[in-house]
Amino acid sequence: MALSSSSSPKGIVVTVPVLVLSVAAAAIFLFFLLSSLSSCSCPTATSAIAAAVSGGGDAKCLNSGSGGGSGRFGERISQTAEDVEWVNRQIEFNGLHMQQNVLRKGINPRTRAQQLQDLIDFKGISHYEGEEASNHTALPCPGGLLVEEHHSNYGEPWAGGRDVFEFLAESVHLAPESLVLEIGCGTLRVGLHFIRYLNPEHYHCLERDELSLMAAFRYELPSQGLLQKRPVIVRGEDMDFSKFGTGVVYDLIYASAVFLHMPDKLVWVGLERLVDKLKPYEGRIFVSHNIKFCSRLGGDECTKRLKNLGLEYLGKYTHDSLLFNHYEIWFGFRRSKA
Structure with a gap:
């Protein structure tokens, strides 16, 4: 079957297959054109106020931010200098003053x-009474x-947990599929951030204090919407990691303000048990505040003992807090052989 054009003196003939192919090609071209125009999540004309507050600048796609570690879908871990600048602009734009930002009576004083x-x-x-009182929560x-x-219950603000997470996560180039073990996670001041970022069951913790564990399980995880992440949190002491199973190899093992409260002998027992659970070369052990369990032996003796375990001391690190005038000291180790 063919279609002829009567307006042409020679009668141009267009077959149906050719017509169908032409329409299909035009549709495909239109699809790619629209896709290219919508690939960037850029502000619309109605965002003039937001642009004024942010200081203007070119529109950027969602994943174009730089700095900090990156994870799933390009999500950054740390705040950047641009983030801090943006916050300060919002404060200035809204006429906010630090000295006026004090506790005052409000809805619930x-x-x-x-x-x-x-x-x-x-x-x-x-609000329930009698038998109904326990049936709704x-x-x-x-x-x-x-x-x-x-x-x-901590020696520094709760917000410091975010600082610890940022430093450790970026030090090991953390990815959602990484495996992390925290020794002494308490009420998850730091652990919440790891749990939120990592894949389910990829955050492990050994904690001895029952009240801390109650706070973690009965308040922090539910209130943060993290129950579905199924963190493996075990009550135990004396550096007994047997409940985490055999064959588990961690990308990161850390102890925040824990080893300084332990007898040196117990710390060395723990390190000996952890060596085989640390990924060779790329994996890291980080210990905060001090490593007196090591320095009290003397430099050469400590180095020899670490070497016998298959560990290597990497050095001392500091990390500034984003929110308060404070920095933490960390000491890094790695597994020096497979």
Whole structure:
């Protein structure tokens, strides 16, 4: 079958197959054209106010940010200098002043102690009475955890956990599929950030304190929406890692302010047990604050003992906090042979 053009003196003939192919080619060209125009998540004309606040500049795609480690879908770990500059611009644009940013009476001006007393007096946060009082809360939580008293149980602000995560994650080029072991995770001040970033079951922790574990399981994980990440958190002490199974090899093992509270002999026992659980060469062990378990032996003796275990000392590192005038000291080790 053919179609003829009557307006042409010679009668141009177009077959149906040719017509179909022409339409298909035009559709494909249009598809790629639209795709190229929509590939960048750029602001629309209605974002003039946002552009003014941010200081203008060219529109950029979502994954064009630089700096910091990167993970799934190009997500950065650390905040960059551009991020800090952006925050400061928002503060300036909105006329905010640090000296006026103090605690004041508001919708709920009660202190944590007052909130806790209210929870005790009014049977938690339940409005139910009698037999119904215990039938509506999936994870009943102690009042002290609900008012986050455990956030004050550390020698530095709770926000410092993010700083620790950023330093460690970037030091080992952390990826979502990496395996991480924390010795003494407490109430997950640091661990929450690892759990959120890593694949399910890829964060492991050995913790001895029952109250800390209660806070982790009954408040932090549910409140942060991280139960589906299934972190492997084990109650234990004396550097016993047997419950994590055999054949597990970690990309990162770290102890934040833990080894300095342990007898030197126990720390060395732990290191001996951890060597085979650390990925050779690329894997890292990081210890914070000091390594007196090593320095008390003397430089040469410590080096020899580490070498006998198959470990190598890499050096001392410092990492500044983003939010408060503070830095942490870390000491790095690696497994020197397979």
